[in-house]
Amino acid sequence: MAMAVMEQKRKIQESQNYQRTKMQKDMVIQRLKDDGCRITKQRLMLLDIILEEDCSCCKEIYYKAAKQDGKIGTATVYRMVNKLEEIGAISRKNMYKIACGSGCEVENACTIEFDDDTVVELSAKKWHQVIKAGLVACGYPSDLNVRSVIAKSCQCGK
Known part of the structure; x- marks a missing residue:
């Protein structure tokens, strides 16, 4: 199953x-x-x-x-x-x-999997909003625009 x-x-x-x-x-x-x-x-x-x-x-x-x-x-x-x-x-x-900018309308541009097997699909626009909000919460200036994000694969085996 x-x-x-x-x-x-x-x-x-x-x-x-x-x-x-x-x-x-x-x-x-x-x-x-x-x-x-x-x-x-x-x-x-x-x-x-x-x-x-x-x-x-x-x-x-x-x-x-x-x-x-x-x-x-x-x-x-x-x-x-x-x-x-x-x-x-x-x-x-x-x-x-x-490259896909913050105004991009691509749906399902980002897939997030949680440890309970829940899967969330974010549009490119929503993905950029999440990244920007996270950066602001970490103290980065809010007036900067994200040009790109490079995510590297985790090598820790988790």
Whole structure:
């Protein structure tokens, strides 16, 4: 029974991740179009690779892209990363994760699991409100706006 519940939770999480990634991809494509960029197959492929959020540098993006399309060059990857940074879609400080600001309307941007197995999904907007309120409660100035948050995995085994 517990395995069935865990499998159901995993399927729901995968569905939510897919929807969030699709929404992010659509937003970035629109920003590129608004900036006058053509949306090519190579650009779409690079965007998909970046949305997987496991590349820490252009070289890793290039290696993944070259496996899919042997014609792609490193210059194409660097130009795409620079363009995405220029339009505010990514930040190199965040290891090429798609940036999402406090005005973002993405639902289920953050999943919080409590020790009683309760799960809460927060929209990007609500997530930024929680972070800001927490920072103010810890004595940080209230007039600062959160640009990004990088959460690292816990290595303590809990």
